Amino acid sequence: MAAPEKEMLRQTQLELKGDELLVVEDLQKYFPVTRGIIFQKEVASVKAVDGVSFAVREGETLGVVGESGCGKSTMARCIMKLLEPTAGSIKFRGQDITKLSRAEMRPFRREMMMIFQDPYASLNPRKRVGFIVAEALQVHKLGTEAEIKRRVQELLEVVGLNPEHYNRFPHEFSGGQRQRIGVARALAVNPKLIVCDEPVSALDVSVQAQILNLLKDLQRDFGLTYIFIAHDLNVVRHISDRVMVMYLGQVSETADRNDLYKEPKHPYTGALLSAVPVPDPTVGRHRKRIVLEGDVPSPINPPSGCRFHPRCPRFVEGHCDVEEPALIHRGGAVGHTAKCHYPLERWPMTEEEMARPGVASTAAETA
Amino acid sequence: MALLEVTDLKTYFRTDDGVVRAVDGVSFSVDKGQTLGIVGESGSGKSVTCLTIMGLNPKRTAMSSGTAMWKGEDLLTATPKRLREIRGSEIAMIFQDPMTSLNPVHKIGAQLAEAMRLHEDVSKKTARARALELLKAVGIPRAERRLDDYPHQFSGGMRQRVMIAMSLINNPDLLIADEPTTALDVTTQAQILTLIEKLQEEFGSAVIMITHDLGVVAEIADDVVVMYAAEVAEKGGVEQIFKKPHHPYTWGLMGSLPRLDADVERLVQIQGQPPSMLRPPTGCRFHPRCPYVMPICKEVDPALAPVSDDPGHLQSCHLDEETKNREAAKLLAGMMAEAS
Numbered sequence: 001m002a003a004p005e006k007e008m009l010r011q012t013q014l015e016l017k018g019d020e021l022l023v024v025e026d027l028q029k030y031f032p033v034t035r036g037i038i039f040q041k042e043v044a045s046v047k048a049v050d051g052v053s054f055a056v057r058e059g060e061t062l063g064v065v066g067e068s069g070c071g072k073s074t075m076a077r078c079i080m081k082l083l084e085p086t087a088g089s090i091k092f093r094g095q096d097i098t099k100l101s102r103a104e105m106r107p108f109r110r111e112m113m114m115i116f117q118d119p120y121a122s123l124n125p126r127k128r129v130g131f132i133v134a135e136a137l138q139v140h141k142l143g144t145e146a147e148i149k150r151r152v153q154e155l156l157e158v159v160g161l162n163p164e165h166y167n168r169f170p171h172e173f174s175g176g177q178r179q180r181i182g183v184a185r186a187l188a189v190n191p192k193l194i195v196c197d198e199p200v201s202a203l204d205v206s207v208q209a210q211i212l213n214l215l216k217d218l219q220r221d222f223g224l225t226y227i228f229i230a231h232d233l234n235v236v237r238h239i240s241d242r243v244m245v246m247y248l249g250q251v252s253e254t255a256d257r258n259d260l261y262k263e264p265k266h267p268y269t270g271a272l273l274s275a276v277p278v279p280d281p282t283v284g285r286h287r288k289r290i291v292l293e294g295d296v297p298s299p300i301n302p303p304s305g306c307r308f309h310p311r312c313p314r315f316v317e318g319h320c321d322v323e324e325p326a327l328i329h330r331g332g333a334v335g336h337t338a339k340c341h342y343p344l345e346r347w348p349m350t351e352e353e354m355a356r357p358g359v360a361s362t363a364a365e366t367a
Numbered sequence: 368m369a370l371l372e373v374t375d376l377k378t379y380f381r382t383d384d385g386v387v388r389a390v391d392g393v394s395f396s397v398d399k400g401q402t403l404g405i406v407g408e409s410g411s412g413k414s415v416t417c418l419t420i421m422g423l424n425p426k427r428t429a430m431s432s433g434t435a436m437w438k439g440e441d442l443l444t445a446t447p448k449r450l451r452e453i454r455g456s457e458i459a460m461i462f463q464d465p466m467t468s469l470n471p472v473h474k475i476g477a478q479l480a481e482a483m484r485l486h487e488d489v490s491k492k493t494a495r496a497r498a499l500e501l502l503k504a505v506g507i508p509r510a511e512r513r514l515d516d517y518p519h520q521f522s523g524g525m526r527q528r529v530m531i532a533m534s535l536i537n538n539p540d541l542l543i544a545d546e547p548t549t550a551l552d553v554t555t556q557a558q559i560l561t562l563i564e565k566l567q568e569e570f571g572s573a574v575i576m577i578t579h580d581l582g583v584v585a586e587i588a589d590d591v592v593v594m595y596a597a598e599v600a601e602k603g604g605v606e607q608i609f610k611k612p613h614h615p616y617t618w619g620l621m622g623s624l625p626r627l628d629a630d631v632e633r634l635v636q637i638q639g640q641p642p643s644m645l646r647p648p649t650g651c652r653f654h655p656r657c658p659y660v661m662p663i664c665k666e667v668d669p670a671l672a673p674v675s676d677d678p679g680h681l682q683s684c685h686l687d688e689e690t691k692n693r694e695a696a697k698l699l700a701g702m703m704a705e706a707s
């Protein structure tokens with residue numbers, strides 16, 4: 001038992017190698033909750049992101065998954081400096097950008113782009129698509145009028161849109177076409193880092209494959225770095241080198257993608273993996289999901305101890321609800337960390353096995 | 368009689384560059400208590416099909432024809448007043464883009480209550496209580512505190528769930544759900560699908576579910592329509608489409624799936640580009656991208672025809688059945704091998 005505890009101290013710190021493109025440390029974003037009509041009084045705060053640390057190396061893809069509302073988009077907006085973080089730091093290529101003003105951020109704007117989750121809300125409804133995609137190129141004066149037009153047409157084509165789409169307005173597109181306009185816009189200025197917030201959720205699997213292949217090709221040829229937020233666990237597995245699982249504003253598990261999918265350690269990750277729909281009508285309908293009981297907790301008053309405890313199938317009273325687990329090294333693999341007192345001993349597991357923490361490992365030890 | 372029977376539905380849009388054929392002769396029907404899944408390429412006309420049924424296309428640029436018989440009444444010729452009555456009470460729709468249908472300057476609770484009071488003569492208090500009940504059912508934490516929040520204070524998936532709550536508020540006979548769970552994690556998605564199932568059990572409601580998630584279709588649909596370039600490429604029972612797909616586009620779609628259990632560097636994608644809807648390809652609209660293309664495919668538009676020995680299964684492809692059976696079997700064997 002001594003060994004893992006020693007490791008614990010080391011693993012809670014970020015282990016930096018020096019080639020990280022982006023380092024996020026202890027990021028927090030709280031939104032004030034106000035009441036009152038004339039005098040808005042702050043009565044509480046939504047702890048949307050509550051102490052998130054991670055690093056992304058150049059040329060790497062970090063997948064981010066987690067429950068709806070757990071703070072993924074808020075984190076992404078903080079990294080892009082579209083929201084002012086409440087606390088913590090963001091370093092891009094070694095330079096602290098947390099406190100930079102708008103003007104000081106300008107040189108970084110070209111290097112960091114974002115694909116927004118809500119494509120419609122992020123496209124100017126009064127501008128034609130050719131203009132929207134060309135905008136960043138024009139702002140940074142990257143080419144003549146003719147060159148820019150050619151580049152935009154090429155971008156529309158690589159994301160699977162037609163030349164005929166150049167003159168249309170955003171409302172004249174389908175949901176998935178709008179999403180691809182967002183992708184084309186983000187790629188236009190050859191950024192170094194792209195924060196992709198659900199970039200393929202509105203696409204059929206073939207067009208999705210086209211976009212994912214494109215992102216991978218660009219990464220191979222130009223060393224692009226991605227933070228890839230998505231709910232589709234198959235897609236995340238395909239695109240990511242490492243995956244970070246979030247729960248209620250915090251990181252609950254991180255691992256290399258193979259380790260995460262083969263050997264999840266956190267019960268929340270286990271529940272997620274068990275709920276992935278299977279594209280087979282006979283298998284899918286009889287699959288056993290691990291159902292999460294209880295109400296979804298609120299980021300205004302997060303539960304005591306482990307934030308997952310009210311819904312966790314492994315919950316041990318008097319421990320999980322009292323002491324907050326640390327995000328520490330778990331499992332055999334390097335860089336696999338989980339924030340849980342009773343990590344899963346193996347995978348897959350049934351719901352009954354899940355409910356008996358420690359039993360499987362004791363059995364294995366005596367055998 | 369089917370609850371909703373759509374026949375030869377067409378919707379064209381005028382744009383600055385010409386006429387876009389968004390929906391070009393689509394037919395299907397849905398019975399009480401049934402779930403119809405619509406899948407197909409991005410831009411193939413799935414959303415416009417449903418918006419046309421609901422009478423929600425932009426009046427200025429859209430032209431529609433065909434019929435959509437709802438309990439014996441044609442929705443395409445119904446008056447705007449009648450459509451307003453039907454919408455939200457008998458037929459409800461969950462829109463693909465939640466922000467386009469939530470009003471950014473009104474509080475969530477007020478919007479939900481309004482949706483109910485529009486169709487039912489209930490007190491504000493009752494409507495608010497029902498709104499709260501539904502927000503809880505779709506898993507919004509501390510729902511009572513969030514009734515007075517604005518849409519921008521919700522996460523993407525929460526807005527989507529507010530939309531879902533709004534669509535269920537009057538227990539509709541038909542629920543049209545356009546990509547209702549794209550912004551949701553899989554556990555929340557499972558919760559929403561269960562909620563929709565409950566609506567069906569309790570009220571015998573029918574559901575049209577548009578989704579790109581073939582896993583969701585496999586789990587909940589009774590029938591499936593596969594769309595490509597504004598037309599129906601194939602339709603049938605869920606087992607027929609998944610176990611014996613008969614159209615090269617469907618094969619391409621299934622072959623592109625990334626899977627939890629398989630490791631590949633590049634995903635398979637259907638070759639070529641999605642077609643122009645200003646000037647759709649001649650003959651079979653899939654022919655420029657089809658690996659099996661024959662001379663006839665470029666000339667003659669294949670009709671939607673029954674598959675022999677498989678009642679209820681329709682497809683529109685010129686390939687002979689032997690080839691189709693062989694290729695379908697090959698594809699499924701490949702998917703099985705990957706999975707093991």
Ligand SMILES: Nc1ncnc2c1ncn2[C@@H]1O[C@H](COP(=O)(O)OP(=O)(O)OP(=O)(O)O)[C@@H](O)[C@H]1O
Nearest residue numbers: 172173174175176380389409410411412413414415
């Ligand atoms: N108002 C409009 N004016 C012109 N063209 C339109 C309009 N609305 C949709 N379209 C076009 O009609 C076609 C069908 O659009 P629709 O929204 O039905 O696609 P979809 O199948 O729902 O796609 P997705 O899966 O991406 O949501 C698309 O090619 C789209 O560009």
Ligand SMILES: Nc1ncnc2c1ncn2[C@@H]1O[C@H](COP(=O)(O)OP(=O)(O)OP(=O)(O)O)[C@@H](O)[C@H]1O
Nearest residue numbers: 031048068069070071072073074520521522523524
């Ligand atoms: N402007 C805001 N004011 C108040 N609360 C907010 C605001 N923006 C986000 N929140 C809250 O912060 C939390 C995190 O939201 P966020 O959008 O980051 O979630 P998410 O993980 O991206 O979810 P999804 O998967 O549904 O998109 C949610 O509880 C949300 O209601």
Ligand code: SF4
Nearest residue numbers: 306309312320340341
């Ligand atoms: S710490 Fe306890 S409650 Fe939290 S995930 Fe682990 S077992 Fe579950």
Ligand SMILES: [Mg+2]
Nearest residue numbers: 073117522523
């Ligand atoms: Mg989000």
Ligand SMILES: [Mg+2]
Nearest residue numbers: 174175414463
């Ligand atoms: Mg659509």
